[in-house]
Amino acid sequence: MRAELEGMWSGIHDVWADNLEQAFREIRLIVKKYPYIGFDTEFPGVVAMPIGEFRSMGEYQYQILRCNVDLLKMIQLGLTFFDERGHPKATYQFNFRFNIKEDMFAQDSIDLLVNSGLAFDRHAEEGIDPFEFAQLLITSGVVLCEGVHWLCFHAGYDFGYLLKLLTEQKIPENETQFFERLKIYFPTIYDIKYLMKSCKSLKGGLQEVADQLHLTRIGPQHTAGSDSLLTGAAFFKMREMFFEDNIDASKYSGHLFAIGSANDHSPPATA
DSSP states (O other): OHHHHTTTOOOEEEEOGGGHHHHHHHHHHHHHHOOEEEEEEEOOOOOOOOOSEESSHHHHHHHHHHHHHHHOOOOEEEEEEEOTTSOEEEEEEEEBOOOTTTSOOOHHHHHHHHHTTOOHHHHHHHOBOHHHHHHHHHTTTSSSOTTOEEEESSOHHHHHHHHHHHHTSOOOSSHHHHHHHHHHHOSEEEEHHHHGGGOTTOOSSHHHHHHHTTOOOOSOTTOHHHHHHHHHHHHHHHHHHHSTTOOOHHHHTTOBTTBSGGGOOSOOEEO
16 A cells, blocks of 8 residues: 555655644535545543443444443544545644543553644544534535445444534434434445345454455554554555446445444343
8 A cells, every 4th residue: 555655646645733724725626526535533441331231232232332322532533545546645634632530431542642643632632623624524525415425344333423513413313313423424335244244254343354455564563643644554455356447336335334224123221
């Protein structure tokens, strides 16, 4: 992948509160020619579990997602912009306001992010206000647009956090409402983990899949910018190798791995 980036990809741009508006000025122009977006977030783990009876394991998984997204804050978000042939233009890594002295988190998740290089003192002092980010994102041409394709990996939580920001509301009470809202803001989504159901030789998490596809990571693992770049690259390599460069949107778009009716082949769950 490194050779493919030469002369075109401008690198991973770290975005904080002081350069947020400049980043979106660039994004408004870039997305017109690079409408495929590799997407990843970093968030502070899982701290709560729902209690009760659930119709299926899919519904149970959604309720875990819901209660944690409602309680917690996103820490970092990565967007990498690709053209229709899979050539990347730029990666933006948005660093949000997060204070480990005040905000809720799971310790193992914070330890992982610290080991990946996140500087939480800087997040507390220079981090982006999530509502300012949401206002700029709404008018950027990146969301609410049929022609923009979102590329992700096992992204229920990622989209949960982003929907919470965009709507300034808690995420919907059930999966059906969640997917209805998701479709409005993100009309076209391809979740690599869902696509892997049709790629029997691919297994594991993002790094394992990238290794199987012979892709080279740029930047530290478990950082949103690097993960968004690798996610997008994996999508295009999978499209070429397993789908003859043509993925059927009616079959694959809009589905997220582990939640939603497309994943529901499991018995009821109790917690």
